[in-house]
Amino acid sequence: MEFLPLFTDLKDKCCLVVGGGAVALRKANLLQKAGARLRVVAPEIDAELEQLAADNSGQCHHRAYTQDDLDGVFLAIAATDDEALNAQVSGDCHAANIPVNVVDNPALCSFILPAIIDRSPLVVAVSSGGRSPVLARIVRAKLESSIPAAYGRLAKLVGECRDAVKARFSDIEDRRLFWEKALDGPVAEMVYAGKEDAAKEMLQEQIASADAPSGGEVYLIGAGPGDPDLMTFKAMRLLQRADVVLYDRLVAPAIVELCRKDAQRVFVGKARSNHAVPQEDINQLLVDFAKQGRKVARLKGGDPFIFGRGGEEIAQLASERIPFQVVPGVTAAAGCASYAGIPLTHRDYAQSVRFVTGHLKDNSIDLPWSELVHTTQTVVFYMGLVGLPVICRELVAHGRHPDTPIALIQQGTTRDQKVVVATLATMVEEIARNPVKAPTLIIVGEVVELRRQLAWYENQGELVKPVV
CATH class of the missing domain: 3.40.50.720 (NAD(P)-binding Rossmann-like Domain)
Known part of the structure; x- marks a missing residue:
């Protein structure tokens, strides 16, 4: 900054x-x-x-x-x-x-x-640090259309009632939780409809009858494969609401930066065979923070329920009767394949797609190989970089042709995306010559060949889609 x-x-x-x-x-x-x-x-x-x-x-x-x-x-x-x-x-x-x-x-x-959005007393400033005032004005124009003029009236109403809320709640966290609920409910809707007097009366009633907020909540948020633009509106809204954010190495730093600046950030690691925080401890952290009355966001790369161990986390939350919400995310297979120009299904090449984890709980690769070699099926391996030699060897051993195309996508959808295309027979050698680093995704099937046919080009490690 x-x-x-x-x-x-x-x-x-x-x-x-x-x-x-x-x-x-x-x-x-x-x-x-x-x-x-x-x-x-x-x-x-x-x-x-x-x-x-x-x-x-x-x-x-x-x-x-x-x-x-x-x-x-x-x-x-x-x-x-x-x-x-x-x-x-x-x-x-x-x-x-x-x-x-x-x-x-x-x-x-x-x-x-800066470029200014004026909803006095609410004022939003946009700046490019003097580098591009025109870009700042374009961003301002986008924000102008999404921030109702009534926000100014809502801010005035809040200002008139702040002292009453302070008198009602001595704890700053209780005040924040009260305002979050009030500003996302019928009081705000009344202001937007031009009924400020009725809104003020309702807000005063809420203040008089409000008790200190109790009980926390957990949000399992699918953060997508890396590009922040792939996050859903709901994911962004709940992330901004969270007091505590738990994240691991699969969550892009740019996404972690989208949480509230005053939110507590907890890194929980999760690299292969080297968990900074074991899964059981992560489950317990979610429970402990929620029992403190805090809103907890568990950011998970991709989708929480596709190799994200979200099922294990909500099982413990449910057993402790802690409220939770699950926000689906763009899974790595869909995001990385799209950004690499590889359709996962195609009428002529693949009528089904299968998602497979590249390593199991004990770090073995004991998969139903005979089910993964159908020529009209695309197979996507998550977390398969370390097991790449085994994957290539076993697919060929169980009947897949050695010339079957395979793509390995490094850090898909991010600026560091890198795509390596080879065959089952040559990929291990190719990666030895052209190293990649985790996280990676592996796509096996004839659809990989479509990457060239669809005119996606690689330029210094970054994919560029031609303008049509």
Whole structure:
């Protein structure tokens, strides 16, 4: 993070704008909305900008900038097309420890102005660190359409009732849980419908009758194979609600970063034959945290119920009578195959697909090999990298042709995705020449050949889908 987002109180503070054109007017409008007193300095000043300053007890000086213009200034903005002048303003401000923004020149800035979604008192700021203001505005436009204008009215209602909630609940966690429930229920719906008075009355009744929240809940969340964009809306919503997040190495770091910043993060490991936290202990952690009254997210790569041991975890939760929700995720087979350009089924090549774990509980590979060699079936091996030689050998030994195509996908759907294609006879040698690292997925079947026919290309280890 190059810039720390901060919201500054500018009410009745003097803010300098150097420049008198259209850009200076846009920046001055932002300052004025926040309650600042404007001091505008430029040889020529736009009439609208001059009127804006006059209407808000500001000043306009029709002359060149001097260092004396910084006297009594809280912050400054340089918005001219004179690079030397902008640099002078920046240098003077840095020397005087006055925050300064130089339009379109992040190197000269000590603060930057974000793109803003204004639902006052709720304000959302979007920034690219000065690298791409246009991209920040595009993101803002997307957010504008998804954040109702009524959120501002809802924020005002919450502000009016905060002291009452503080008086009702001394514990900060109890207050947070109360507000989460209130803001996701009928009170909020009434505000959205324009019934603020009825909403306030209902909220006050809830505050008066509310008891301290008791009992936790566990969310088993399928995080997908790695790309955060593949997570469901429900997964994102529950992840943001969680007080504690348990995750392992199969969950992409970018997904872990999506949890609340104040949530407790617990790494539970789970590498082959090297569990940082044994499964039994993970089950118990879920129980223990929930019994403390906390909302617990168990992030699981792919889908919780496809080789994710989710069944073991909910069994213990159910035995302890702890509420839980299971959120399906895009399983690794579907995600990795799609990003690698390999359809798992095809009318001409494979009428069925089978998901198989590459190692069992005791790390053996004792599979029903004779059932895995049908030529019209795609077989997907999870966690099969270590057992790759055995997989290739046994499939051939039980009747699959040595020339059967096989693909090994490393860290599928992420920026580190790598796809190695060979045959059952040659894959072990290919991996020796072209090493890969876990997590990996193995796809065996004629559908692998379709990767080339469907015109997916590999470029420096990253797959690029041609634009149609």
